[in-house]
Amino acid sequence: MSVFRIFFIVLCLSAFGGSWYVGRLGIGGESTDMPSAGAGSVRVGGSGGYYAGGNVK
Amino acid sequence: MTLSAELRSIDCTSCGAGLNVLGGGRVTTHVCPYCGTLLDANDDYRALKSFGELQRPASAFKLGDRGRLFGVEFTVIGTLGYEEHWNGEVWAWTEHQVYSETHGYGWLNFENGHVTFSRRVRTDAWISTYQVEHSEHRPSASCGDETYRYYETTDAVISFAEGEFTWQPEPGQRTQTISALGNTGMLDFSQEETEREIYLTTYVPAKDIADGFGIELPPPLQKNHPLKPARTWAHRKFVGAVSGLFGAMLLILGLILSLNPGEQLVSRVFDINADLPATVDFEITNDQGLVVIELDSDVVDGWAGIDFLLTDPDGNPRFEIGRTSDYYSGRDGDGKWTEDGSHAAIRFRPGEKTGPYQLEIDIEEAGFWKDGISRTLLRSEFPEVVRQISVSVSQAQTSGVPAYFAAALFFVLSFVTLALPAILHQRRWAGSDWDDED
Numbered sequence: 001m002s003v004f005r006i007f008f009i010v011l012c013l014s015a016f017g018g019s020w021y022v023g024r025l026g027i028g029g030e031s032t033d034m035p036s037a038g039a040g041s042v043r044v045g046g047s048g049g050y051y052a053g054g055n056v057k
Numbered sequence: 058m059t060l061s062a063e064l065r066s067i068d069c070t071s072c073g074a075g076l077n078v079l080g081g082g083r084v085t086t087h088v089c090p091y092c093g094t095l096l097d098a099n100d101d102y103r104a105l106k107s108f109g110e111l112q113r114p115a116s117a118f119k120l121g122d123r124g125r126l127f128g129v130e131f132t133v134i135g136t137l138g139y140e141e142h143w144n145g146e147v148w149a150w151t152e153h154q155v156y157s158e159t160h161g162y163g164w165l166n167f168e169n170g171h172v173t174f175s176r177r178v179r180t181d182a183w184i185s186t187y188q189v190e191h192s193e194h195r196p197s198a199s200c201g202d203e204t205y206r207y208y209e210t211t212d213a214v215i216s217f218a219e220g221e222f223t224w225q226p227e228p229g230q231r232t233q234t235i236s237a238l239g240n241t242g243m244l245d246f247s248q249e250e251t252e253r254e255i256y257l258t259t260y261v262p263a264k265d266i267a268d269g270f271g272i273e274l275p276p277p278l279q280k281n282h283p284l285k286p287a288r289t290w291a292h293r294k295f296v297g298a299v300s301g302l303f304g305a306m307l308l309i310l311g312l313i314l315s316l317n318p319g320e321q322l323v324s325r326v327f328d329i330n331a332d333l334p335a336t337v338d339f340e341i342t343n344d345q346g347l348v349v350i351e352l353d354s355d356v357v358d359g360w361a362g363i364d365f366l367l368t369d370p371d372g373n374p375r376f377e378i379g380r381t382s383d384y385y386s387g388r389d390g391d392g393k394w395t396e397d398g399s400h401a402a403i404r405f406r407p408g409e410k411t412g413p414y415q416l417e418i419d420i421e422e423a424g425f426w427k428d429g430i431s432r433t434l435l436r437s438e439f440p441e442v443v444r445q446i447s448v449s450v451s452q453a454q455t456s457g458v459p460a461y462f463a464a465a466l467f468f469v470l471s472f473v474t475l476a477l478p479a480i481l482h483q484r485r486w487a488g489s490d491w492d493d494e495d
Binding site: 004008009019020027028031033 | 292295303306310311314346347402404405406454455458459460462463466467
């Protein structure tokens, strides 16, 4: 098997493992209107999401 | 008259300019590059007619250029400019008659930076104008081991001539050529007065021209040419198959991660009037994965805006955010219909902040939208559209988004690599004038 094919399989396995690892951390699944964590990240006012056409993920 | 082997130059019998004689014994015509006079090479270069000065067409080659192609030395002996006019568009190209002392005559064709080589072949293969005009399917012809399928009909006019030729070209002369494309070459059929002429044309890569003639071709104006060999990739099928396999595996992984319910921490039902505003306490123990706050309501034909304020273990507000829960139903000409948006969710990652959290919940607004009328209700009227909401919190949910994203990339890669031959085939035939619907 050529070096490229081995490299490509390693790349595919890395993508699979990376997707599993990152998915377990919940990365990419946050609500799109979620403020990031940390002091000062709170959004004051409750209208966020109300008028965006219903459910926000 | 047959040219003697020693004859290497003559003087134009019209203007007196010295002309190199480059072609072999089958040259019949010499067009003076200086005065445009057509000379009869078989009759002491007698002047037959004069075309005057004509616009020299663009080409990488000039008379007298020598070079090796296919291991054979050729000399450029003649230049013809061609034009084809159709529907207001003009296609122009240049054809050079070339001569080899050992292999005879051929043509180097220059069009939009691409070079092809044509040589006459003896074959029974033929596609006639009648076939092209009356066949329901694309006409084809076989030559050697290859099948050639109709590509285009070219009605061209000679716009320029200079140098030596084995026939008598004249500016303004019209030619019709039917071309058929095979895997490696193109057959060009043309009917002369007394005989059929068939030429086989193949692509000459720019590197071969540079190596053989020492001429660097300009970058092609159009990247594609029907005769240009498609690049092949030894790993194409492997990459396509493996990408498809991993795309499917990533899709399944994404589904598994998306459907993981996580660990439920709390689930409560609140009566709008009696319980709200309410506070829910829960403890996040897992700092990995998503914390999901899910909202459901019994809202009917209206909407309710619910506000959530989450306070972290340090007593700081993590976020304040709103969600709408709505549900509509009705009946129209197609029967009953419903629009159910009563479920909503908030997803966030707690990061390293595990510990006790506090969620404050209240209903901010409620109303209905019916028959084109929208109305926001007073708080005492909220039960007209919503009586209860349920809120649950879970932790350690996983996300399938990265897997779906990777799966999409792998599927695209798989499709592109596996469909590449079809894409290249379509691109190769894109210039054909055949239309199955005609």
